[in-house]
Amino acid sequence: MTRYSALNLLREAGRLHSGWPEAWSSRDPKTSYDVIIVGGGGHGLATAYYLAKVHKISRIAVLEKGWIGGGNTGRNTTIIRSNYLWDESAHLYDFSLRLYEGLSKDLNFNIMLSQRGVINLAHTENEMREIQRRVNSIRLNGIDSEILTPEEIKHFVPIINLSNKCRYPILGGSIQQRGGVARHDAVAWGFARAASKLGVDIIENCEVEGFLISNGQVHGVNTNRGIIKSNKVGLVVSGHAGVLAERAGFRLPIESKPLQALVSEPLKPFFNVVLMSGKVHVYLSQSDRGELVMGAGTDSYNSYSQNGSFQVIEQMMASSIELFPVLSRLKVMRMWGGIVDVCPDASPIIGFSPLKNLYLNCGWGTGGFKATPGSGYVFAHTIAHEEPHDLAAPFSLKRFSSGALIDEHGAAAVAH
Amino acid sequence: MLLIPCPWCGLRAESEFSSGGEANISRPYVNNDLSDNDWADYLFYRKNPKGWHQEQWHHVKGCRRWFNVERHTVTHEIRKSWPMNSSSDSND
Numbered sequence: 001m002t003r004y005s006a007l008n009l010l011r012e013a014g015r016l017h018s019g020w021p022e023a024w025s026s027r028d029p030k031t032s033y034d035v036i037i038v039g040g041g042g043h044g045l046a047t048a049y050y051l052a053k054v055h056k057i058s059r060i061a062v063l064e065k066g067w068i069g070g071g072n073t074g075r076n077t078t079i080i081r082s083n084y085l086w087d088e089s090a091h092l093y094d095f096s097l098r099l100y101e102g103l104s105k106d107l108n109f110n111i112m113l114s115q116r117g118v119i120n121l122a123h124t125e126n127e128m129r130e131i132q133r134r135v136n137s138i139r140l141n142g143i144d145s146e147i148l149t150p151e152e153i154k155h156f157v158p159i160i161n162l163s164n165k166c167r168y169p170i171l172g173g174s175i176q177q178r179g180g181v182a183r184h185d186a187v188a189w190g191f192a193r194a195a196s197k198l199g200v201d202i203i204e205n206c207e208v209e210g211f212l213i214s215n216g217q218v219h220g221v222n223t224n225r226g227i228i229k230s231n232k233v234g235l236v237v238s239g240h241a242g243v244l245a246e247r248a249g250f251r252l253p254i255e256s257k258p259l260q261a262l263v264s265e266p267l268k269p270f271f272n273v274v275l276m277s278g279k280v281h282v283y284l285s286q287s288d289r290g291e292l293v294m295g296a297g298t299d300s301y302n303s304y305s306q307n308g309s310f311q312v313i314e315q316m317m318a319s320s321i322e323l324f325p326v327l328s329r330l331k332v333m334r335m336w337g338g339i340v341d342v343c344p345d346a347s348p349i350i351g352f353s354p355l356k357n358l359y360l361n362c363g364w365g366t367g368g369f370k371a372t373p374g375s376g377y378v379f380a381h382t383i384a385h386e387e388p389h390d391l392a393a394p395f396s397l398k399r400f401s402s403g404a405l406i407d408e409h410g411a412a413a414v415a416h
Numbered sequence: 417m418l419l420i421p422c423p424w425c426g427l428r429a430e431s432e433f434s435s436g437g438e439a440n441i442s443r444p445y446v447n448n449d450l451s452d453n454d455w456a457d458y459l460f461y462r463k464n465p466k467g468w469h470q471e472q473w474h475h476v477k478g479c480r481r482w483f484n485v486e487r488h489t490v491t492h493e494i495r496k497s498w499p500m501n502s503s504s505d506s507n508d
Binding site for chain 2: 402
């Protein structure tokens with residue numbers, strides 16, 4: 001596989017780019033593997049990559065029912081941050097952010113990480129106190145976070161509406177300078193290419209229809225491309241974790257809901273941070289192409305249809321106009337939905353399933369993209385050593401019966 | 417936006433309602449025999465079917481009454497709605 005470098009770019013330019021090999025090879029499944037990863041999104045590919053790179057496991061397959069990066073990895077709003085309230089989340093998400101910081105070099109693939117800063121706004125006195133508490137807690141975990149006054153926010157975002165005559169005036173906020181955005185497709189493609197280079201079989205258009213189970217142990221999967229055997233199967237799916245768990249004969253504390261996002265027509269560059277507001281409820285950033293990328297909360301009902309209700313989009317736009325009245329004539333170019341698997345405490349499930357040899361990394365809800373490399377790293381450790389990585393241990397399925405929940409609803413800097 | 421048939425008010429826009437999740441959940445009798453797993457099942461485990469789903473809705477900006485709905489989670493089609501504790505509750 002050709003390394004991406006300035007030298008190779010020059011050489012290929014000389015022969016009109018005719019010699020680039022495919023970034024990863026899409027394989028036909030073999031009959032058995034050491035580890036099967038179900039789900040070829042960012043988290044699944046990252047798991048396979050770290051299994052091969054860190055744990056030197058050689059026979060790994062990633063089964064993807066559609067195509068690489070076609071699910072929620074390519075549907076999110078690309079925000080990366082680690083300003084979480086609770087210790088367990090802060091440690092996991094900041095570990096992931098640190099991996100992101102070296103990821104382009106590690107993968108030899110430019111993921112276009114832009115640490116432009118993530119600002120959270122406060123619109124009420126209570127929210128301001130909450131933000132102060134959160135900033136203190138985050139700093140105690142060694143993660144950068146600062147309080148901003150309205151004037152300081154204006155410095156970052158000159159067109160923001162600071163009027164105190166609006167329904168939800170801006171009283172202040174916080175910023176995580178290391179937060180930002182990355183190109184989501186590139187994260188999937190980069191992990192796929194790097195994993196493929198280490199010998200991982202990436203098998204697209206391969207849907208898992210059932211599991212081979214005897215005596216409470218999983219021995220492989222039944223797919224639309226035949227039976228594939230393995231004594232370790234990792235379930236790394238979003239949107240359909242509950243459906244796959246049902247095929248394996250157990251339930252998960254997960255409900256699947258649509259989460260919508262949209263992009264506007266392209267504008268000249270006018271703000272270079274990520275802005276989030278839990279009160280008027282929108283999060284937005286400007287892409288390299290000038291489009292505003294916006295997201296908000298999930299729809300309230302369960303769904304598997306990848307589209308939600310229009311009033312959610314309307315509320316998201318109304319919120320944006322509250323913050324930026326100048327956007328009132330902005331046109332929307334595209335809107336879409338993805339199905340997110342939400343746990344009751346808005347934290348993921350990483351670790352063992354009720355079946356032996358079947359491991360879970362799912363339920364990432366509305367915020368999985370920022371965790372992609374960290375999630376893959378700790379899950380690869382969990383599968384390879386058959387015991388949870390220290391950072392993953394609090395996120396076990398057992399927490400729902402032990403009561404040790406990691407309640408990030410509202411605590412995670414934005415409502416879910 | 418969904419059009420939801422309130423049993424008392426007829427078809428109304430989804431924005432008048434709030435979703436209450438899975439229908440027909442009954443609180444287990446709490447005594448020493450109730451295991452942590454059973455309690456977790458009641459608190460946190462919900463049906464999440466890809467297909468027909470019985471769920472509860474609250475007409476919060478209308479008559480303010482709760483009722484049950486059977487809705488398809490892929491097509492969003494609603495095939496019936498009925499007041500809680502009525503005979504339709506036994507339908508599966």
